[in-house]
């Protein structure tokens with residue numbers, strides 16, 4: 777799962793390196809589903825999300841985040 781420590785930001789696992797338990801941002805299932813969605817979007821339907829790839833196949837990460845959040 778992905779959690780967030782108030783002092784150090786996002787981390788994976790049960791506790792942050794500082795020992796804080798953090799708050800859950802994404803469960804393992806949500807992390808898996810988000811990863812599958814993003815990889816599918818990049819491989820198969822980038823145009824549907826308005827993702828314009830450059831000549832090397834890269835997209836602007838801010839555009840990707842906005843498209844994923846929509």
Ligand SMILES: [Zn+2]
Pocket residue numbers: 781782783784785792793794795796
């Ligand atoms: Zn921490």
